[in-house]
Amino acid sequence: MTEDDFLKDLFSKLPTGDSNLTVPNGDDTAAFRSTTGMHTLIACDQLIEGRHYLSDTPPKICGAKLLKRNLSDIAAMGGIPKYAVLSCNVNNDCPEQWLKDFHQGLLDCAQQYNVQLIGGDLASSPGPNAFSLTITGESSQPIQRSGAEDGDLLFATGEFGLSFPSEHHLHFTPRIKEGQFLANFAKAMIDLTDGLLLDSQRLLNASKQTLDLQLFKELIPPRSHHQELASFQEILTDGEDYELIFAIPANREIELQNSWPFETKLSKIGEFKKGTGKIYDNEHLLLDIHTNKGFDHFQS
Template sequence: MAGGHKAHDETLGEFGLIDRYFAPLAGPEGLGLKDDAACLTPTAGTDLVISKDMLLEGVHFLGDDPADSLGHKALAVNLSDLAAKGAVPRHYFLGLALPKGTPADWCAAFAAGLKSLQETSGIVLQGGDTTASRSGIVISVTAVGEVPSGAIIRRSGAQVGDDVYVTGTLGDGALGLLSLQGKIAADEYLTDRYRRPTPRSALGVALRGLAHSAADISDGLIADLGHICEASGLGAQLEQALLPVSAQAQAAVAENPAVKPLIWSGGDDYELVFTAPPAMRAEIAARARAQGVAVTRIGQIEAKKGVRLVDPGGQLVQIGREGYQHF
């Protein structure tokens, strides 16, 4: 994890920062974070699945977000990508750019957030880089997982007649951000869902051999299911009444009806949306129960392209913004 720029923690220096906060998170493949490389040996009979996500201050998180929650989220969003592929998490690499003068306690809390999720997920830090930032905090994580050879769950595998499922509840992350911004009433549950998403790693692995396609919901349900449909050359119809919504999100929408579209277009949920044949309904329900994850069937894959959300009367719901756009 050796880097090429000056220290961020003025009392430790760059290598002191690495030795104190990040070397304890490293596995043997990371060579103690003393080299500018790692040495990984894939498990025999597996394919490697690699995901990379960046979090930028002011774009993906607020400047006053707790450092431990940033460590958790930076790792969680990558674990969510691996889950959508049915991959078991193995290794990750961390790129971290910090403004000069970032205090040691921020670094300690950030590392603690990584450590907590790392221990529950089984993934291990194996290297990366640290550098100085002239404009806010930048966090980049590259995660590596494994699937049995040929068993990856792709976006492009959806088939006509497949059921569409989602895990957990929708809209909590986007509403949590609004809560933190003071645009809706404060709600600890929603803000925690925004700051500390729960990657569905174990369920993702359990869906191998059942799901035809999957994606994680980072940009919003309509947008991310849209990626599945586009990759598969198909479309989908969803039933608005079936979308799973938490009691806290329901209360926020009741008080602020204008935010209701965030249930299907808001990002930051990091739940899974996946498709599977109707014959798999009982097995999917059983495996979801075994993992303690709520799974809801919300629609069906169709030949007609595009994603359509309909109300109980069968009328098309005005979707508005489909999901988060980076550009």
């Protein structure tokens, strides 16, 4: 099969009829009209064989995971996902059917979340499969990582830890609807990929390190796997939770709890106080990111 044959087959599976999409897939670039009054969001994330999935992971699940990783970033801004472009560098020996199934898994997920794949690139090389997806979205009011203040509460969706052994890292649901709902509450928000501790530190650092964060250890829901509950260390550092954590003013706690319309768990897990960028537990023990490492590609 040639690249052009592969693309012809792929294009026949893509939705048509979006009136804002003025140049669809197949030209030198895609083009879309932006909706006036909205912010356009854009982000990219990768999926690498041996790093984000094992060689025997089913290809449809890999394709969906790549899109869901990117959807999680749109969710963290409180945005609505729109368009995606996909860059593929597959191993020379990768079976054609594997690549087809990877695309099909991604397209099924795209349909579920109303995302349109409007471009991409194909290449092959002797190395592991590596994919990069760029996503766009829109938001009337993007929620940034900065914005938490003294006295704000830290809330979280979902459960934490044991993502890899439980295969949550493959089967998670990106918190798109929750993120859009939270755009009306959150002063600062981030999605959790590298572990609760490292990603909370990023939230703190974005507030120019004028705050400390006290985590309510007992209130952070652990994931369970084979009757084992994630330990506090696993909660803090395992990563790939793909949940949202966010700051709200303390006087909106009851309103948030009472109006939360989702089955997704919602937990109050901490409180911001004036400080210097440190994270403590409720027994005032310092949770140091240097001793409780999260996931860092350049350290592992």
